[in-house]
Amino acid sequence: MLKTYADMYEQYRSVRGIVAVDKEDLLEIDASSSQQVCRTFGVHKSMSVLRDLYNENDLQFFANVGAMPRPTTKSRWQEDTKASELFAHNTQEKDVQTLDRTFKPLGTGIGGRMIDALSEKGFKTGSVSIAGPCFALDSKTTKTLIVPESGYPEFGKSRNVTGIPSLIVRISSSLVAFYLFI
Amino acid sequence: MIKILHRADIDDQTATITDSVAWNNDNWFKVNWENGAFPKASISCENTFHAFYGCKSSVIVQEVPVFSSIPTYAEAVELSIGFQDLDSFDTGTYILAESGDEIHVYHRHGWPGYSIYTIFKIEYKGAAIYLRNVESMVTLTGTSFKLRNPPHMVQLAFGERRDAIYETEAILDHLLFHPNTAPFLAHKMIQKLGISNPSPDYVSRVATAFKEGSINFGTTSFGNGRYGSMSALVASIVLDIEARAVVLDADPSHGSVRENIVKLVHLLRALNFTKRTNENEIRIPTNLFDRIGQSPYMAKSVFSFFRPEYATVAMIDSKLVAPESQILTSPSVVSFLNGITSLLSFGLTACFQGFGEITTNDCNGYIDDTSYKNERSRGSLILSFGNDDSVVDELAMLLTGGRLNSSSRTMIEANFAAKNNPDEALRYAAKALIATAEFHVTNLFHPIANFSRPDVPVPSLPQEEYKAIVYVMLRGGLDTMNLLVPYSGCKDGKGE
Numbered sequence: 001m002l003k004t005y006a007d008m009y010e011q012y013r014s015v016r017g018i019v020a021v022d023k024e025d026l027l028e029i030d031a032s033s034s035q036q037v038c039r040t041f042g043v044h045k046s047m048s049v050l051r052d053l054y055n056e057n058d059l060q061f062f063a064n065v066g067a068m069p070r071p072t073t074k075s076r077w078q079e080d081t082k083a084s085e086l087f088a089h090n091t092q093e094k095d096v097q098t099l100d101r102t103f104k105p106l107g108t109g110i111g112g113r114m115i116d117a118l119s120e121k122g123f124k125t126g127s128v129s130i131a132g133p134c135f136a137l138d139s140k141t142t143k144t145l146i147v148p149e150s151g152y153p154e155f156g157k158s159r160n161v162t163g164i165p166s167l168i169v170r171i172s173s174s175l176v177a178f179y180l181f182i
Numbered sequence: 183m184i185k186i187l188h189r190a191d192i193d194d195q196t197a198t199i200t201d202s203v204a205w206n207n208d209n210w211f212k213v214n215w216e217n218g219a220f221p222k223a224s225i226s227c228e229n230t231f232h233a234f235y236g237c238k239s240s241v242i243v244q245e246v247p248v249f250s251s252i253p254t255y256a257e258a259v260e261l262s263i264g265f266q267d268l269d270s271f272d273t274g275t276y277i278l279a280e281s282g283d284e285i286h287v288y289h290r291h292g293w294p295g296y297s298i299y300t301i302f303k304i305e306y307k308g309a310a311i312y313l314r315n316v317e318s319m320v321t322l323t324g325t326s327f328k329l330r331n332p333p334h335m336v337q338l339a340f341g342e343r344r345d346a347i348y349e350t351e352a353i354l355d356h357l358l359f360h361p362n363t364a365p366f367l368a369h370k371m372i373q374k375l376g377i378s379n380p381s382p383d384y385v386s387r388v389a390t391a392f393k394e395g396s397i398n399f400g401t402t403s404f405g406n407g408r409y410g411s412m413s414a415l416v417a418s419i420v421l422d423i424e425a426r427a428v429v430l431d432a433d434p435s436h437g438s439v440r441e442n443i444v445k446l447v448h449l450l451r452a453l454n455f456t457k458r459t460n461e462n463e464i465r466i467p468t469n470l471f472d473r474i475g476q477s478p479y480m481a482k483s484v485f486s487f488f489r490p491e492y493a494t495v496a497m498i499d500s501k502l503v504a505p506e507s508q509i510l511t512s513p514s515v516v517s518f519l520n521g522i523t524s525l526l527s528f529g530l531t532a533c534f535q536g537f538g539e540i541t542t543n544d545c546n547g548y549i550d551d552t553s554y555k556n557e558r559s560r561g562s563l564i565l566s567f568g569n570d571d572s573v574v575d576e577l578a579m580l581l582t583g584g585r586l587n588s589s590s591r592t593m594i595e596a597n598f599a600a601k602n603n604p605d606e607a608l609r610y611a612a613k614a615l616i617a618t619a620e621f622h623v624t625n626l627f628h629p630i631a632n633f634s635r636p637d638v639p640v641p642s643l644p645q646e647e648y649k650a651i652v653y654v655m656l657r658g659g660l661d662t663m664n665l666l667v668p669y670s671g672c673k674d675g676k677g678e
Contacts, residue, residue, distance in 0.1 A: 008672035012663075021664050028669050039671025044664065061666055090485050097655065107498065111653055124644075132475075133492075133508055136653050143495055146511040150472070153516045153535065 008038060027051040036063065067095035097135035112139030183210045184329075188238075200339045209338075216319075216328040239322040243331065247315050250296045255284045258302045258313060262333035265301050265312040276301060307359045308395075308409045358410060364389035368415065373490055375419050376624055378438040379502050384424040391418035430625075431585065437624030439506040441487070442518055443476040445621065446537070449522060450563070452580040453612065455530075457561035465539050465560055467532065473517040475509030510622075522616050526609045529559025565608050574598055574611050581612070582620035589629045590618050 013020045026042025029051055041061075043050050053059035072080035083102070085091040099110045108116065115125045119141045127137045127144045137144045186205045202209060221237040248261060268276045268288055276288040279300075290299035300315035318331035335349040336342070357363065368388035372380040380388075391397040391414040396405035399421045405414025419425060430436040440448075449455075450464070457464060471477035476487050488508035497504060517535060524536030531538040533545035538560050567573045574595045578586040594614045601607035619627045 007670070008668040009670065012668050016663060019661065019664065021667055023669070026667055026669060032671070037672050038668045040669040042667040042669040047665075063666060090483070090489070093655075093657065111651065112495075114651070131655070132511060134653075134655065136655065138495055138498070140495065140498060146513060148472070148513045153473075153513055153520060155516045155519055 009042075029054050065099075067092065067099060069101045094135050098138075107138070108140060109134070109136035109138040111136045112142070115139045115142050184213050185210045202338050211332060213329045213332050216330070219327060220329070221322065221325065221327055239325065242321045242323060243318060244321065245298050245316050245318050247296050247298050247300065248317050249300075249315055252280055252282050252285070252287055253302070254282070255304060258285055258304055259306060261302065261313040261315070261317075263314040263316050265314045267310075268301060268303065268312060307355060364392045368392060368419075370490055371415060372419050373438070373505060375416070375425075376438050377425060377436065378504055378506075379435055381424060384422055387422060388415060388418045391415055397421075432626050432628075434625065435500075435502050439504050439510060439623050440621075441476060441506050442474040442509060442514065443478070445518070445616075446474070446522075449525070449581070449616070453526075453563040453565060455561055456564045457530075458559070461560050464530070466537055467539050470537065473514065473521070473535075475511070475514045519617065523613050526563060526612055529562035531559045563612075565612070567608060573608065577608075577611055577615055581615045582618065583624075585620045585626055586615070586618060587620065587627050587629055590614075590620075 009023065021042070021044060023042070025045050027045050027048060028040050028042055030039070031041050032039045043054075050059060054061070067084055068081060069083060070080055077086075084095050097109050098107055100107045111127060115127060115137075116139050118125045125142055127139065127142055129137055129144050129146050130149050132146060133144065186203060186207075186209075189205050201207060221239070249257070275291055277291060279287045279289045281287065284304060286303040288301045288303065289295065289297070290301075293299045296315060298314070298316040302313045302315065303310060304313065305311075318333075319328050320331050321328050335352065336345040365385055368385045369380065372384065372388060377384075391405065392411065393409055394405075395408040395411035395414050396403055397414045397418045398404075399417070404417035405411035424430065455464070466477065468477075471480040481487050488505045490505050491503055492505045492508040493500075493503045494507050520535035521537040524531065524534045525538075528534070528536060529538070530536065531545075567576060574591065578584060578591060594611055597614065598607050598611045601610055615621060
């Protein structure tokens with residue numbers, strides 16, 4: 001028999017046990033204009049930036065989103081989640097960034113598909129990553145510009161490369177093939 | 183699943199029951215009920231005592247034979263109880279009764295016919311093993327319900343380190359001998375050794391060599407003949423027709439993009455890196471990983487520096503992969519070329535983004551390509567070549583395996599010939615060669631006539647407003663259930 005709770009926060013406390021966040025450690029945000037089951041939700045007090053952005057209408061939460069192909073049950077989950085390899089953290093990281101319910105081994109990311117859709121509508125788009133290549137930005141139309149956190153290195157700054165950049169441009173036809181791979 | 187729910191009825195008052203099998207713990211055991219049938223309180227327990235919490239019955243535990251005639255190999259291998267080598271008994275203790283396909287049956291002296299003392303000898307995972315024809319059955323008294331006493335390696339009551347070691351060995355064997363292991367390892371190792379998209383036949387040949395433990399090429403044999411031979415695996419990869427066929431170099435999907443760290447080591451070896459006499463080792467800076475995406479012992483995860491299934495955007499529809507491309511980002515390409523050109527000119531220093539540690543604060547002292555002789559570097563590439571056109575040929579052989587296309591070769595030769603200083607000319611040619619496509623991939627390159635890299639204009643800042651989505655991937659460590667917590671006014675919670 002399932003217990004009934006007078007209040008969903010208490011239910012959350014009961015389910016989460018010792019890792020539940022105390023109410024005094026939560027920042028309350030108003031969700032009364034949404035279709036969500038609660039009028040207010042809490043975000044952790046160290047995430048006040050999320051609360052502020054949300055209050056300024058610059059942040060949106062998507063609740064109950066996950067890389068599951070379909071809703072499932074305890075008795076059927078193995079069959080239902082076969083394509084996504086639930087217990088491998090590399091595939092889970094990929095799945096959450098692609099959110100592609102077909103779980104193809106190769107495909108586009110959630111951000112990449114937004115870019116593709118916007119480009120199709122004639123918008124100018126682009127993607128920049130400061131964390132190396134990432135699945136979320138894989139798109140069919142746009143290559144991600146990868147920028148190191150420390151800034152972009154410049155080629156040929158020192159005197160030792162005199163003539164090399166111009167030579168690279170001249171053997172550029174060979175570099176066309178090379179750049180296809182990067 | 184079953185669980186012990188009540189105290190054991192034991193006459194011996196001094197007996198103690200260990201915690202792991204006591205009635206008041208939470209240990210559940212997985213058991214196989216015969217024909218899947220078990221007593222249920224809802225159908226009045228069938229002849230068992232109906233207790234307030236379910237059905238209750240006393241039990242009989244019996245060892246019974248599993249087979250009464252010779253089983254097939256596939257049937258016998260499912261037996262769970264092992265036995266010692268029959269050669270360790272006196273002659274005549276066990277008598278070979280009959281043999282089938284890959285199976286021998288021994289009966290114990292005095293126990294003719296199939297009994298719980300019958301032993302089967304089979305080959306399993308490359309070794310002879312002995313299995314007892316026995317299972318322990320638990321019968322619920324007065325009913326038709328039976329369950330098999332689950333076999334386990336470590337005793338539930340008194341676990342021993344020895345048994346834990348056996349069980350660990352058994353798990354490792356299970357993984358090693360799993361049918362997926364050989365093809366998985368074959369595919370990944372072929373990728374590591376230079377062919378990103380091996381054909382299924384190639385993978386199958388390599389997996390077979392791994393399983394059989396040996397492979398012959400001509401009169402030479404590799405491997406020790408046992409399952410899992412790495413020498414057979416590696417030999418079968420590098421000597422396979424798909425790795426050696428020269429014609430495949432022309433296939434744009436053959437071969438691989440080369441790893442940055444492999445290119446660096448290749449350069450140090452091929453161009454005769456010589457450390458300074460007072461240096462014990464080649465030292466590389468700790469931030470090499472941040473610059474070229476690789477550094478010894480610095481892989482970010484168990485999946486190495488790049489994912490085996492990585493494909494660039496341009497390749498998504500082709501179903502091909504180029505794992506090494508994942509770290510070949512434009513910053514890492516620029517950093518790599520900077521490091522290599524610095525190494526060629528100045529030796530291993532930190533000057534001008536060199537790959538050395540900081541050895542001097544005065545990089546301005548490094549002026550031209552003779553600076554590599556400077557004692558302030560950790561070591562240098564000591565090139566000793568002639569100064570005619572054959573130098574470019576030789577360098578191209580060392581750095582591109584002789585695959586350099588004629589158009590780039592002509593250009594590099596012309597520039598080489600135009601330099602007056604031999605040192606400068608040599609180092610110039612080497613720098614130009616590491617900028618060619620052939621140095622960075624393993625296959626051939628055919629320039630397309632009259633086709634040059636398009637000019638990309640320097641982008642300017644947009645004048646109009648734009649929107650950006652900022653995507654932050656919190657890799658592990660975030661408990662999503664604690665990110666957004668129900669707070670108040672929840673309708674299903676019937677609160678407030």
